[in-house]
Amino acid sequence: MNQAKPRYQQLKDLIIGRISSGELQPADRVPSENELVESMRVSRMTANRALRELNDEGYVERVAGRGTFVSDYRSQSHLLEVHNIADEIARRGHTHTSCVIRRSPQHARGEVAKALHVQQGTDVFHLLLVHAENGIPIQLEDRHVLASFAPDCLQQDFETVTPSAYLTSISPLQEAEQVVRASLPNRAVQEHLDMKDGEASLVVIRRTWSNGRPVTFARLHHPGSRYELTGHYTPPGTSRSTSSDVVQLEELRQ
């Protein structure tokens, strides 16, 4: 079962490990090819392949003549771009504000326990907040977080740092699953988002993994008249941009 991994993969795993453990921070310098040749006893071509693939995959950025540097996950594509609504709003030059409605410890049950793969009654934190763009509410975030993953969750000031940004600062998010639905909001959602009677809502249900297990489960409600999801698909190989082979989902205001 435990097949010996190729050496270039071992190198990749090693560096990814240093990044996700926090030993290597964004913009930090990664050992150069020649340094890896010496310390790891590999040939330069093997080190080159490891670093080149990490570059293709967005973990690091390489500059000829300077070196290899850890990518800044926060301003990067992949998962995180999808997650932080404050960044999305800032990108369109608007101001983001948010208002915490509830922030409390809970015991997981029913849907939440099932989504997080934990026993009924496991400690979780429940967050409920409204995000606004230029003062207009556009997202009601209803999130459950595994308490063991983020013990100091309730001490955070989520009006300055979004839960999404906080969670990614703890540990890089590694996998996510989302479902998009259209529905009529219940009374509470409708009022929090200032929606008219009969207005449809766009609901994104997102579950995020870290280190192989789900750690947070969120329902994101948006007013259908003021919100949409846009995606852009590019086939692999046509563009040389670093994120050409991922789908970028962005929330855009109409």
Add this chain to the structure above:
Amino acid sequence: MNQAKPRYQQLKDLIIGRISSGELQPADRVPSENELVESMRVSRMTANRALRELNDEGYVERVAGRGTFVSDYRSQSHLLEVHNIADEIARRGHTHTSCVIRRSPQHARGEVAKALHVQQGTDVFHLLLVHAENGIPIQLEDRHVLASFAPDCLQQDFETVTPSAYLTSISPLQEAEQVVRASLPNRAVQEHLDMKDGEASLVVIRRTWSNGRPVTFARLHHPGSRYELTGHYTPPGTSRSTSSDVVQLEELRQ
């Protein structure tokens, strides 16, 4: 401006060209590394890099001991998986039926002309059909196709081959853009999809490019109570599956 491309990239472009021109069909054998060494006068490592990257990008599949083969775009991830509702339904073991409501030549104007980047009055074809899963309507497809791209569009039997499948058979789709909205359907949409009063609809507006220009523009309406979009995100490098670094969007019935 016109920098000489590296040789491995030239090899990739050459093979991609043969695939998209139709010279190489899905499951066809691609020249082996050693054949490329002889015919293209490159070293085996250069040929290896070209083929390996084409494999990583999903164009081809490589089997040690056998060779390199063109991927089957139709049953593959990337763009096409997203597009064909008949395949999605078949994948869950259900039966797909569709009913053509309208099929007519038109002159593009307004939103359609703008979306397709053509002058007002340009010839397009308008298709309107309902897709059903096990007899239950789940998608109203309202599509405009550039007449110059698919001249024999009106002769097709879209009840056996979906417009999406037909269009991809003409030319590989190269780029797509989509917007997801939640809204209340108008009377016509509501009736075609057998929706209850006050039921929200999930609308996907999709524009697809081929050879650098938009060729089709579709509005896909779904009943909110019976339909959802699911997406799964995997970061690059953790999984070895061929489509690990793309987001797969699938339509799933609740």
Add this chain to the structure above:
DNA sequence: TGTACTAGCCTGTATATACAACTTGAAGAG
């Protein structure tokens, strides 16, 4: 002081070579 230049490091690419593991088909043994 300030400018020009160069040495040294870095990445990017290309080649030649080698060995391992896998697949297939053909030759040979029974």
Add this chain to the structure above:
DNA sequence: CTCTTCAAGTTGTATATACAGGCTAGTACA
């Protein structure tokens, strides 16, 4: 005829080497 074995071709990986080109810091020079 059937089974075994083996050779040839294929991909996968690893190494050593080479040269080109970008970047930077420090030195030499004016």
